[in-house]
Amino acid sequence: MRHIRWLRRSCLFPLSGLLGLLWLTPAPPVLSAPHLEDRIVAVVNSDLIMLSDVKRELAPEQERLRKQHQGDELAQRLKMAEYMALTKMIERRLQLQEAKNKGVDVSDQEVKQALQQMKQQGEQVDETDPFTFRNVRDQLTLLRVVDREVRNNVMVGEAEMKRYYKEHQTRFALPEEYTLSQILIRPRPADGTAEALEKARIALADLKRGEKFEDVAVRYSDGPNASRGGRLGLVRQGELMPAIERAIAPLVPGGISDIVETAEGFHIVRVDERTPKQFRPFEEVKFEIQGLVFQQKSEDVFQSWLVNLKNKAYIEIKF
Incomplete structure (x- = not known):
């Protein structure tokens, strides 16, 4: 007592x-x-x-x-x-x-x-x-x-590591990847926002009529890749501006976003390819998990x- x-x-x-x-x-x-x-x-x-x-x-x-x-x-x-x-x-x-x-x-x-x-x-x-x-x-x-x-009294077994991997799998997720193309229209001069927006609307209307994205990009885009049909290449989730990330989130490959306004101007983005979220395999992260479980168990024993x-x-x- x-x-x-x-x-x-x-x-x-x-x-x-x-x-x-x-x-x-x-x-x-x-x-x-x-x-x-x-x-x-x-x-x-x-x-x-x-x-x-x-x-x-x-x-x-x-x-x-x-x-x-x-x-x-x-x-x-x-x-x-x-x-x-x-x-x-x-x-x-x-x-x-x-x-x-x-x-x-x-x-x-x-x-x-x-x-x-x-x-x-x-x-x-x-x-x-x-x-x-x-x-x-x-x-x-x-x-x-x-x-x-x-x-010295802490041991980490294979079963513990696999259980940790299963319970914390999102910790070992790889970011989703996209292959994108874009049409970027910048306001010129600085007070030309209305004209840039109208130009973006015309470009989007051309795309909805079935014109090829590459042709519309060459014709209208102010982006650095306009001459290559607006192709941006591979980007990872988190590397894009938040407004664009939100706009392409629901799109399937081939899908085209609405007009997205950012500090750079007005964007129209096409998702060319999309690699869904993947997870690093257990064998690749096994030693990392061993360290994490060892640290956790050591604290409990301490x-x-x-x-x-x-x-x-x-x-x-x-x-």
């Missing part, structure tokens, strides 16, 4: 109850009293979390929030950020403790190599700063313990592992 025992100005309870308590209990402004000296704000098993640790963790988010919000909205978001920062720190301490218990370690040389890589990638890092050194060591340790305790760590731990929060 979950229990909460109040000890003066602190509370001792299973960590599995931490999130609920943080969100449901009004919290004093831990970070809003700059006159307070550094002190313990939480005990995670045998580890201490200091007020200065929380301030350092929260500083970038505080800066971001102060640029975007103000007044009551800012105060509310800062309080929420405090809860999230403390929760994140507690979870990180639990994982680092588990790494120590399992004998997972990172050498000084590995930390130095990681710092060098960060510098080569353009990051500003101070290798002499003890906090930076410790933070990089912690990050490497977290990666290593999660690899060992979570990712959350279960983290919950187990919380259920075994006790935390004392000192307000």
Whole structure:
């Protein structure tokens, strides 16, 4: 049975109850009293979390929030950020403790190599700063313990990949393709919109009387492919202007659109060929699916592992 025992100005309870308590209990402004000296704000098993640790963790988010919000909205978001920062720190301490218990370690040389890589990638890092050194060591340790305790235990079978492919097939769809021809009539001069529209109507009327599209295009079109009968060639769904895409959506091969107005002028479009939407075959996307399923399963296993760590731990929060 979950229990909460109040000890003066602190509370001792299973960590599995931490999130609920943080969100449901009004919290004093831990970070809003700059006159307070550094002190313990939480005990995670045998580890201490200091007020200065929380301030350092929260500083970038505080800066971001102060640029975007103000007044009551800012105060509310800062309080929420405090809860999230403390929760994140507690979870990180639990994982680092588990790494120590399992004998997972990172050498000084590995930390130095990681710092060098960060510098080569353009990051500003101070290798002499003890906090930076410790933070990089912690990050490497977290990666290593999660690899060992979570990712190494995740397997992805063929049946799972096929099920994912079936349930998310639209993710592997190829865009529909068209072979198009067009007649484009541009207003000339800029105030000649009415004349251009009338010219487009005449062209459309000629097509409805049965004249060949290519002949009408040569006669009327201002498009770059007019001399070739207006042939545009192959285009994929999504590459066309939205108005034209909508106009040709219901057309079968050989179908001709009505007049479509865009910023370029007036278009009459013929669908010469149409390749319906297809799907990449399973064998082609198999390794992509394996990565997606592995990532999904890893997250599920990680959350279960983290919950187990919380259920075994006790935390004392000192307000």
